Amino acid sequence: CQRCYCYLEFKVHFFANNSLETDTLQVSYFPMRHTADNLYEVLVQTARTWQISSKIHCIVSDNGSNIVAAIRKAPWQQLSCFGHTINLIVRKALKNSEHICNIIKKCENITYFFKSSNAASELLRNQQIRQGSRKVLSLKRDVITWWNSTCTMLIRFIELRTVLPTTIAELNHKSVEHLTFEEWENLNDITNILKPFCQATIELSDENYITISKVMVKVL
Numbered sequence: 001c002q003r004c005y006c007y008l009e010f011k012v013h014f015f016a017n018n019s020l021e022t023d024t025l026q027v028s029y030f031p032m033r034h035t036a037d038n039l040y041e042v043l044v045q046t047a048r049t050w051q052i053s054s055k056i057h058c059i060v061s062d063n064g065s066n067i068v069a070a071i072r073k074a075p076w077q078q079l080s081c082f083g084h085t086i087n088l089i090v091r092k093a094l095k096n097s098e099h100i101c102n103i104i105k106k107c108e109n110i111t112y113f114f115k116s117s118n119a120a121s122e123l124l125r126n127q128q129i130r131q132g133s134r135k136v137l138s139l140k141r142d143v144i145t146w147w148n149s150t151c152t153m154l155i156r157f158i159e160l161r162t163v164l165p166t167t168i169a170e171l172n173h174k175s176v177e178h179l180t181f182e183e184w185e186n187l188n189d190i191t192n193i194l195k196p197f198c199q200a201t202i203e204l205s206d207e208n209y210i211t212i213s214k215v216m217v218k219v220l
Helices: 036-049 065-073 082-095 098-116 118-130 149-159 164-171 181-204 212-219
Strands: 007-016 019-029 058-061 077-080
Touching: 007 036, 019 036, 036 065, 058 065, 065 077, 077 082, 082 098, 082 149, 082 181, 098 118, 098 149, 098 181, 118 164, 149 181
Parallel strands: 058 077
Antiparallel strands: 007 019
C-alpha cells in the first residue's frame, strides 16, 4: 500500500531593488498531527531559523481552522487566500442545486470512465480525428482540491459536445449515463456563471504582482 507523507512549504513574497520577488524559503517534513499548536511551533521556529520574525508583516493561508488559529497565535496578521475563499463559495453554491449536482456527477462519471479505459480514450481520439479536429482533446477531471477544476471539466465537455455523445453511444457501456439535450444546454449556463469566478481566481493567484488590492474590485 502507498503511504502519504506530509510536508509544509513556506513561500515568501518581498521587495528587493524595487521589484516584487517570490521564493520558496523552506519545505519541511511534517509527521505530527496538524493541530494549531503544532503548526504554530513550526511557523515560529522557521521564522527564527531564517531570522525573519521581525520582517513578516502577514501570513496568507487557506481557511482551515487549524492553520488560521496557528497564525493568530503568532505575532503576525493572518490573511485568508481569496482564491481559496472563492473556490469554497462556488463549491458550496453548486451543492445547493440538486439539478446542477446531478449534471456535474454525470460529467464526473463519464470522465472517470474515459480516464479508466484506454479503448474509450482511443475511440474519443479517433472520433475527433474523423471530424477533422485541429487539436485532439481529452476530458479533464474535477478534483475538489484543484481550484477551477469543475469549470475546466465542464468547459471541456462543451468543447467535445459534437463527439462525446456519438462516442458514448458507440461504446454502449451500461455504466455510462448519457447527458440529455436539456443537460447539455444547462452546461452552457453553468459554465457562463462559473467563468468569471475562474478568471478571478487565476488573476488573484498570480505571483508577479500584488493581488490584495484587487480583492475589493473583484467582489464589487
